[in-house]
Amino acid sequence: MNIGKNNQKMINKLEKRCKKNLTIIRTLCILVLVTIKEYFAYRLNFLLWRLRTFLNLLIILFLWEAGLKSSPSLLEKQAFFSYLIYAVTISYLVLGTRTTDIAGEINSGAIVNTLLKPISFFRFYFYKDLADKMINLSFALFEAFLALKIFQIKLLLPQQIVLGVILLANGIMISFFINLLLSFIGFWSREVWGPRFIFFILVSFLSGAYFPLNLLPKIIYLILLLTPFPYLYYLPTKIFLGERFPLFVIFLSFFWFFLTYLITKKIWRLGNKNFSFWGR
Amino acid sequence: MKKIYHNLKIFFLFSRYSLRSTLDHRAGVFFFLFGKILRFSFFFFLIFLVFSKNQLLNGYNFTQAIIVFLTFNLIDTATQMVFREVYRFRPLVVSGEFDFILLKPYPVLLRLLFGGFDFLDLVVLFPLCFLFFYFLFQLPSINLFSLIAFFFLLINAFLISTSFHIIVLAMGILFTTVDHAIMIYRDITSFGRFPFDIYRKSLRDFLTFIIPVGVMFSFPPKALFGLLSFQNTIIAFLISLISLFLSLKIWQFALKKYQVGGN
Amino acid sequence: MIKVKNLTKIYQVYYRQNNLIKDIFFRKYKEILALDRLNFSIKENEFVGFIGPNGAGKTTTMKILSGILYPSGGEINVLGFFPFDKKPEFLKQITFVMGQRNQLIWDLSAMDSFLLNKEIYEIDDALFKKNLSDLTSLLNCSSLINKPIKSLSLGERMKMELIAAFLHDPKIIFLDEPTIGLDIFSQEAIRNFLKTYQKEFRKTIILTSHYLEDVNRLAKRLIIINKGKIIYDGSLKNIINLYSKEKTIRLNLEKQPSKDFFKKYSVINYQFPRLILKVKRDQINQIVSQLSDEIEYVDITVEDEPIEEVIKKIIKNNEIREKYD
Numbered sequence: 033m034n035i036g037k038n039n040q041k042m043i044n045k046l047e048k049r050c051k052k053n054l055t056i057i058r059t060l061c062i063l064v065l066v067t068i069k070e071y072f073a074y075r076l077n078f079l080l081w082r083l084r085t086f087l088n089l090l091i092i093l094f095l096w097e098a099g100l101k102s103s104p105s106l107l108e109k110q111a112f113f114s115y116l117i118y119a120v121t122i123s124y125l126v127l128g129t130r131t132t133d134i135a136g137e138i139n140s141g142a143i144v145n146t147l148l149k150p151i152s153f154f155r156f157y158f159y160k161d162l163a164d165k166m167i168n169l170s171f172a173l174f175e176a177f178l179a180l181k182i183f184q185i186k187l188l189l190p191q192q193i194v195l196g197v198i199l200l201a202n203g204i205m206i207s208f209f210i211n212l213l214l215s216f217i218g219f220w221s222r223e224v225w226g227p228r229f230i231f232f233i234l235v236s237f238l239s240g241a242y243f244p245l246n247l248l249p250k251i252i253y254l255i256l257l258l259t260p261f262p263y264l265y266y267l268p269t270k271i272f273l274g275e276r277f278p279l280f281v282i283f284l285s286f287f288w289f290f291l292t293y294l295i296t297k298k299i300w301r302l303g304n305k306n307f308s309f310w311g312r
Numbered sequence: 313m314k315k316i317y318h319n320l321k322i323f324f325l326f327s328r329y330s331l332r333s334t335l336d337h338r339a340g341v342f343f344f345l346f347g348k349i350l351r352f353s354f355f356f357f358l359i360f361l362v363f364s365k366n367q368l369l370n371g372y373n374f375t376q377a378i379i380v381f382l383t384f385n386l387i388d389t390a391t392q393m394v395f396r397e398v399y400r401f402r403p404l405v406v407s408g409e410f411d412f413i414l415l416k417p418y419p420v421l422l423r424l425l426f427g428g429f430d431f432l433d434l435v436v437l438f439p440l441c442f443l444f445f446y447f448l449f450q451l452p453s454i455n456l457f458s459l460i461a462f463f464f465l466l467i468n469a470f471l472i473s474t475s476f477h478i479i480v481l482a483m484g485i486l487f488t489t490v491d492h493a494i495m496i497y498r499d500i501t502s503f504g505r506f507p508f509d510i511y512r513k514s515l516r517d518f519l520t521f522i523i524p525v526g527v528m529f530s531f532p533p534k535a536l537f538g539l540l541s542f543q544n545t546i547i548a549f550l551i552s553l554i555s556l557f558l559s560l561k562i563w564q565f566a567l568k569k570y571q572v573g574g575n
Numbered sequence: 576m577i578k579v580k581n582l583t584k585i586y587q588v589y590y591r592q593n594n595l596i597k598d599i600f601f602r603k604y605k606e607i608l609a610l611d612r613l614n615f616s617i618k619e620n621e622f623v624g625f626i627g628p629n630g631a632g633k634t635t636t637m638k639i640l641s642g643i644l645y646p647s648g649g650e651i652n653v654l655g656f657f658p659f660d661k662k663p664e665f666l667k668q669i670t671f672v673m674g675q676r677n678q679l680i681w682d683l684s685a686m687d688s689f690l691l692n693k694e695i696y697e698i699d700d701a702l703f704k705k706n707l708s709d710l711t712s713l714l715n716c717s718s719l720i721n722k723p724i725k726s727l728s729l730g731e732r733m734k735m736e737l738i739a740a741f742l743h744d745p746k747i748i749f750l751d752e753p754t755i756g757l758d759i760f761s762q763e764a765i766r767n768f769l770k771t772y773q774k775e776f777r778k779t780i781i782l783t784s785h786y787l788e789d790v791n792r793l794a795k796r797l798i799i800i801n802k803g804k805i806i807y808d809g810s811l812k813n814i815i816n817l818y819s820k821e822k823t824i825r826l827n828l829e830k831q832p833s834k835d836f837f838k839k840y841s842v843i844n845y846q847f848p849r850l851i852l853k854v855k856r857d858q859i860n861q862i863v864s865q866l867s868d869e870i871e872y873v874d875i876t877v878e879d880e881p882i883e884e885v886i887k888k889i890i891k892n893n894e895i896r897e898k899y900d
Contacts, residue, residue, distance in 0.1 A: 077490050084492075084499040091503055098370045098510035099362035226343025233347050237354040247361060322694050329691065333682045412678040414643045415671050416695055417663035568645040568659075571586055 059151060060159050067130065067163035082168075086175045089120055092242055093183055111273065114188040115244050117176050119269040123241055124172040126203045126265045128165035131157050131211040132228070138218035138307070153300075154212075161208060191274040195282075200268040202285045207264050209292035212300075219303030240266035257281060260288040322418055327429040330396075334431060344432050352385060355505065370509040375450045377507055380533045382444045384504045387466065387529060389433050389440060391473040397428030398477045399494050401484045410570075421563060424481055425474070451537075458538050461545060465532040471552040472528045475559035476501075482559070482566035504529025524551045576747065576779055577617040577640060582649035584610040584635055584803075609635045611803040612649065617781065619746075622773055624794030625783040626886060632803045633783040637749045640781070641671050654746065667696055670745040672736060674755035677724070685720045685727075685735040689742060696743035703742065710738045714768050730761030737768070750782040754789055766792055787883050799889060806893045811882070819885050822859055823878045826850040829871040836869060848873070 071078050093116060100109050134157070137143040146153060180187060190196065214231060217224045236242065238261035245266050246253055256262055263285045267277070334341060359381055363374045372380070401424060404410045413420060448454065476497050483493040503511065503519055508530035511519070520526035527548045534540040587604040610632045617623055625633040638644045639651065642658030642665070651658060656665040679688040693703050711717040714734045724732060733753065741748070750769070754762040770793055773780050784790055790797065790811075797814060799807040807814060828848040837845075840862075844851040854862050859877060866875070 074489050074491075076487065077492070080490060080496055081492065084496055087499050088502070091506070094510045094512075095358075095362060095506050099366050101370070102366055102368075221339070223337060223339045223343075226340055226347075229347045230343055230350065233351045233354070237358075242358055243361060247364075318694075318697065322691075325691050325694050329680055329683060329687060332687075333680065336682045408673070408676050409678060411638065411643050411671070411673070412676070414661065415641060415666060415669070417666035418695055420661065569587075570644065 060162070063156070063159040064163035064166065067160050068167060071167055078167075082171045082175070085124075085172075086178070089175065089179055090182075092116065092120075093179060096243075097183060110186055111188060112244070113183065113185040115269060115273060117179060117185065117187060118190075118272060119240055119244075119265055121169070121172045121176045122200065122203075122265045122269055122272075123239070124168040125165050125200070126207045127235065128161065128168040129208065129211045130160040130164050131208070131215050134212070134215035135218035135224035138215070138303075139222055139224075157212070158208060165204075188273055190272040192271050196268050196271040199263070199271055199282070199285050200265075202289045203264045203268055206260055206285075206288050206292050209296040210260065212296050213292070216296075216299050216303050219306050235261060235264065238262070239264045240269070244270070246270075257284065260292065263288050319418065319422065323422075323426060323429075326423075326427045327431075330428050331431050341432060345435065348432075348436050355381065359506070369507060372507045372509065375447055376533070376537060378447050379444070379451070379536065380507045380530070381505060382440065382447060383466075383533045383536075384501075384529050385440055386437070386444060387469050387473065387504075387532075388501065389436050391470065391477075393430045393433030393437065395425055395473070395477045396430035396433070397424060397426065398480055400428060401481055402488075402491055402493070405484050405488060421478065421481075425477060448536075453538075454536065455538075458536050461535040461540070462532050465535050465540075465545070465548060468548055468552045469528040469532060472524050472555055475552070475555040478556075478559035478563050482562045485566040485570050501525050501529065507533075521551070524555060527551050576619050576654060577615075578650075578652040579613055579615055579640070580650040582610055582613040582636070582639065582651060583608070583647050584632070584639060584644065585647040609803050610639075610646075613800075613803075613805055615798060615805060615808055617779060619779055620773075620777045621796060622780045622794045623782070623796045623798060624790035625781065625798050625800060626787070626790060627800035628890065631800045633800055634751055636800070637671070637751055637781060637783065641669055641749055642666070643671075667743060668745055669747045669749065670740040670743070671749040672740045672751065672753050674733070674752035674757075675729075677732070677736070679724045679732070679735055679739060681725050682723060684723055685739070688724075688735075688739055689720070692739055692742055698743050702744070706742050706744060707738070710741055713771060714738065714764070730757050730764070733757060733761065733765060734768075737765070741772070744776075746779060748778050748780045750780060750784075752784055753782070754784060754786060762786070762789075769793055787886070791882060799886060801890050801893050804893075807889055814885060814889075815879050815882065818889055819880045820856055821853050821880055822856055823880065824852045824854055824859075824863070824866070825876045825878065826852070826866070826870075827873040827875075829873055832870045 093113070096112065096116065100112060103109060134143065137146065146156060149156065179185070210231070214228045215224065217227060238245075238256060238259065240262065245256060245262055248256065267281065267285060270277070356378070359374075359377050362369060363377070367373070369377055401410075404413065413423060416423070477494075480493045480497055483490060487493070500519075500523060503525055508516055508519070508526050516526060520530075531540055531544065531548050535545065586607045586609050588607055589604050613632075613636065625636065627633050635644065639646045640653055640658060642661050645659050654665060654668055656662055658665065679685055680691075689703075689707065692698070698706070707720075708717075711720065714737065716731065716734045716738075719727060719731055719735065720738075724735065727735065737753070753769075754765055757765070766789060769780070769782075772778065773793075780793075782790065782794060795810060797807065797809065797811050798805055807818075809817075823843070826849070828850055831847055832850075841853045842850065843853050863875070863877065866872075
């Protein structure tokens with residue numbers, strides 16, 4: 033009898049938790065769908081955007097194809113091109129974001145609509161980001177496939193998958209928090225595009241979309257490892273390609289994850305207090 | 313003559329106001345310049361890095377590759393400086409302010425192309441020129457003829473760029489859902505950042521004769537290195553004339569198709 | 576001044592076929608008849624109000640008349656020009672003001688924009704000075720012209736827009752919803768300005784507005800458009816004579832009327848001592864004299880139907896007729 037009651041309690045508890053999880057999944061699904069629909073409302077726009085990113089990938093591959101022409105080691109070439117393909121593809125998973133809209137919403141005051149929703153602000157945008165990442169990734173995979181065919185690259189198979197995925201998750205979160213921070217500038221200023229423009233340029237080079245960062249002079253490389261940039265997609269890519277890193281590098285990935293998280297939380301709180309409806 | 317003077321006067325007024333609006337946003341000035349310099353140095357470094365693996369890049373040596381890169385930046389910056397207003401065109405159409413421009417008694421197309429002279433690009437242009445001349449004198453052999461050909465091909469590139477920008481404007485009217493037509497142009501032209509010979513022949517031909525990016529960016533340095541045939545030089549000028557003519561036709565077509573701004 | 580014959584405008588709206596490739600390469604378009612063979616002419620010094628529901632074609636008409644849009648068919652002559660050619664000589668004689676649309680430079684003062692217009696329209700110094708002082712004093716806003724536009728209120732900004740639009744002394748003025756979104760004081764100020772300005776400088780003005788009050792107070796001639804067709808073109812007074820079949824009688828009673836009374840008349844509202852009746856226009860004299868025999872009242876007033884009601888009716892009738900055509 034007593035045991036039965038306890039069981040009942042357990043079942044109720046479990047049911048509640050399941051329901052909660054289910055609603056989370058459902059919200060996630062709906063947000064994903066809405067985001068996809070938003071994209072498809074402007075599909076020509078989106079396709080052209082993908083065309084642009086593909087052109088950029090082609091240019092880099094052509095550049096290195098010519099650059100490595102006289103390199104004797106076939107293996108080096110294979111590793112190099114595998115790196116580029118992996119890094120660029122993973123970069124869409126890491127960088128794809130919708131948080132860029134937030135600054136405008138803060139400036140116009142429209143952010144109130146999101147704040148009034150009975151869902152955590154961060155979760156709301158994280159789900160949207162996930163949708164964005166999925167859409168972009170599916171196209172990026174196709175483009176990567178095309179690039180493999182055009183350049184006749186033999187892709188190396190991924191290794192150290194568990195560690196790679198964990199570090200990739202770190203990269204995604206670091207990117208998410210930095211992107212949020214860049215939008216939160218909107219709480220204090222209307223000029224939000226500038227820092228984002230700089231960030232964009234920094235990321236494209238310092239995170240390793242154009243070349244593996246270890247090509248850099250040793251000292252620059254080491255200094256770079258202290259910044260958050262290599263942890264976005266350079267490190268996960270290298271891990272997937274089987275490279276080993278000293279423990280402190282892995283540790284730094286977690287360090288940046290927590291640091292950006294804490295800063296974002298803090299700035300969010302400060303910003304909300306400072307929020308005074310710039311909008312007219 | 314009087315008309316040209318009148319239009320010039322308006323152009324200077326627009327430029328002055330554009331400068332004052334720019335200076336109103338000081339943080340913007342800093343980020344813009346800083347970002348440009350950053351991107352320039354990064355690509356400069358990338359070329360350096362590629363050459364650290366190699367002495368020649370499909371026949372180009374380091375100095376030549378840098379001159380190609382600098383030529384690209386010169387044309388890219390100069391055209392941005394002159395055609396900055398094109399970057400602001402889509403918001404004008406979407407908000408309906410384009411209507412007001414259509415109502416003004418001045419040449420509409422000129423206003424849309426040249427109405428927003430960008431002084432920040434002018435600031436970037438000076439050190440670029442300096443660098444260009446520095447590397448130019450590193451070349452072992454330059455003769456007067458190739459210099460003159462280079463100069464005219466630069467002007468030719470500017471004409472081709474003008475027609476690209478006109479087409480971007482026309483797209484702004486015809487395809488209102490596309491919000492980055494100008495960036496598509498920028499990405500296509502970025503093929504010109506590196507020596508054209510690193511691309512496959514079919515792509516090269518496509519980018520020379522169909523979308524004349526190659527004529528814009530690869531012909532001038534080739535002429536400088538004495539690698540461009542006389543025949544190709546003539547073709548370059550023909551291509552720019554044809555593209556200018558076509559773009560004007562497209563623009564007139566777009567104006568007739570213009571429906572309602574706003575809403 | 577303005578002559579329009581069989582003016583037609585067809586919009587092409589592309590619709591989705593829900594097939595990516597078809598949507599990009601084989602777009603299909605729906606054609607929408609925005610203007611259907613309009614005919615009208617407008618003389619110098621007229622103040623014309625365009626009225627009609629949203630999407631009726633008012634703004635489209637004005638945009639074709641000013642040369643912004645290309646007409647699909649018909650003949651247009653404005654000041655002897657075909658507007659779409661955008662001849663500078665033509666554009667210098669017209670102006671277009673759109674409510675809630677900004678043509679002034681956001682970061683700079685209104686004066687900067689005025690000076691720009693001075694160059695664009697080639698206004699000579701003396702005329703510029705005179706027009707500027709006339710306009711600022713009429714709008715009572717000379718203190719605002721040196722402040723950055725972004726620091727002005729919506730109503731103040733509209734005043735600056737009007738000055739910028741009128742500086743070159745245009746002959747024809749197109750006003751598209753000039754008072755939209757403004758508070759009632761600003762609306763009033765702008766109405767008064769337009770009225771005096773038109774009277775004093777003898778301009779031709781074409782106005783659209785959602786606020787009937789604007790049209791009512793300003794325009795002598797009314798053109799009602801619905802679904803791309805003109806369904807009324809005439810004076811404001813005439814519209815009531817022509818279309819209003821009823822009048823309203825308001826009475827202040829002394830005694831309660833008998834029950835029979837209520838059967839005889841169409842009563843709209845009755846709350847002793849107030850009584851409101853609706854009466855056919857042609858029976859008005861007869862009924863007023865009848866009433867004085869039948870009931871006792873303190874006073875009586877006879878009113879026309881409100882103009883909004885009349886216009887609503889015209890548009891509704893037009894739609895019903897179209898359905899059965």
